[in-house]
Amino acid sequence: MNPELVCIPPARINDFWPHAKDLIRTAIEKTGLSDFADIEVSVLSGDQLLWLAWSSKGIEAAATTQLIKAGERSLCVLTACSGQERERWVHLFEKIEKYASDEGCSAMRIYGRKGWERVLEGYKADYVILQKALH
DSSP: OOOOEEEEOOGHHHHHHHHHHHHHHHHHHHHHHHHHHHHHHHHHHTOOOEEEEETTEEEEEEEEEEEETTEEEEEEEEEEEEEGGGGGGGHHHHHHHHHHHHTTSEEEEEOOOHHHHHHHHTTTOOOOOOOOOOO
16 A cells, blocks of 8 residues: 555644654765754754655655745745655655645755756756865
8 A cells, every 4th residue: 555644733742752863864864954952953843844744554755844934935844854765655745735826835945965857747846055165
């Protein structure tokens, strides 16, 4: 059976976070684009939502999102996502996009590896992050 997307209500986050946090940590450590402790505080306080791809196998993937303002625009930012057998759950992004649209967001934004552009239909790299190691 294919996984289903479950958005964990902030009131129940303490029941689920211990089972999903290692997947979120893995996503963050792969990119270094954010700090796990910051994401964890935001999820536990309800400022970010936790999404699970859930099946009879258990948790197959986990993601976090945050609604932000960028000027006059509202955006939904996917701050972390990790799991196994991506082909089983990647289609579930559409449901997060629907949530974002229902919340009045004009766009989704993903903080992650460039490879997501190949996997997610309709996403393109508008900007890049340039980095130079100094030491």
